[in-house]
Amino acid sequence: MAFPEGEDALLTYNRIYDRPPVGGQRMERKVGWEVPSDEAERARRIALNAGVLDYGFHPIHQQGKVIWPLNEMVNVLFGEIIQSNFEARIELNPHQRLAVELPDVELPTKWELLDDLVLLPSDSFPNGNDDTWKAVCRALKVERVGRGAEIDSGPMRQSRAEILLGSHGWVNHKENGIRYVFDASKVMFSSGNITERRRMGDINAAGDVVVDLFAGIGYYTLPILVNAGALVVHACEMNPDSIDGLTKGLVANMVMSRCHIHQGDNRQTASKLEGIADRVLLGLLPSSTYAWELAFNCLKEEGIIHVHMNVEQQELDDGTFVKETLKSFEEMGSEVKLLHLEDVKSYAPRVRHVVLDIEVRKL
Ligand SMILES: C[S@@+](CC[C@H](N)C(=O)[O-])C[C@H]1O[C@@H](n2cnc3c(N)ncnc32)[C@H](O)[C@@H]1O
The missing domain is CATH 3.30.300.110 (Met-10+ protein-like domains)
Structure with a gap:
């Protein structure tokens, strides 16, 4: 049912929702506002602004009149309130x-x-x-x-x-069964990292001591504790707003007792965590390089490091990112094995946010 642009007062409304009648649509008897066609748009706006227009149903057009479906009985200054049989719309998308x-x-x-x-x-x-x-x-x-x-x-x-x-701005946002709690006016939440948050819950970290050097509100700390079975996470974070959210998130997920928060710059706080970790998370973008040595020092004799980085597509394609990263950890005095390269999301044109999982065995 196409109305040429500008010809029908209800154009915006009709264009989006009206469609040829389909047999078998659900009908419902409900209250409606009957007005002359030339008053229809005015009435629609009044009903809409009053929050009483029920757009779960189609309006009825008949003999120079339009009947708007309402979700409650109201008093009107023109037209008439009547009962009619309205046809239900298909569910509208947001x-x-x-x-x-x-x-x-x-x-x-x-x-x-x-x-x-x-x-x-x-x-x-x-x-x-x-x-x-x-x-x-x-x-x-x-x-x-x-x-x-x-x-x-x-x-x-x-x-x-x-x-x-x-x-x-406080929110308690549920994703993959985990509650992330934070003040959205102060702390950002990257919806694009959803796959990595899920992956961190899917790894087998049973019994692991984990150090999260950039814990934030717990993007990875929470799933590792809740779903991956980590024994304990040492969460380093310097932003008090993120720590506030992380603390509330630990309570909301009932894992408070298995997380120790180390407030402050990890260049200071991580010195207390040397040689204790089975697994270290390096979730800082665009680059976590300055903390690679901290991560290495936190590991026990052997363990796994998840290195987050933004990397040029070219360096992924020609293998230099993986090669150079492994080399950097080898030069700290270890044997390094590549476990997995996870492509998380696009960060900018031809720049990918990736996570390199590496196994490190100290020499
Ligand atoms: C990209 S965000 C990581 C997001 C985080 N994974 C989350 O759940 O919110 C990086 C986090 O590292 C923290 N950070 C950056 N440099 C730090 C440092 N030197 N010491 C401690 N925390 C740091 C920031 O405050 C921020 O919360």
């Missing part, structure tokens, strides 16, 4: 719901859902106001709205996101 709620503005095409908070990209809704954020909440079925800002490029990678609707 992009479609946004377009219904905010028909006249440029919409973001992606966002991050964290608990009951949506984090919009930094360039979304530059002229947004409270009504915009409420409409976003209705469309995306969340309670709070935040807008990202450029992640600070310093080592703490702080978020600086702005909370536009809601009184705080």
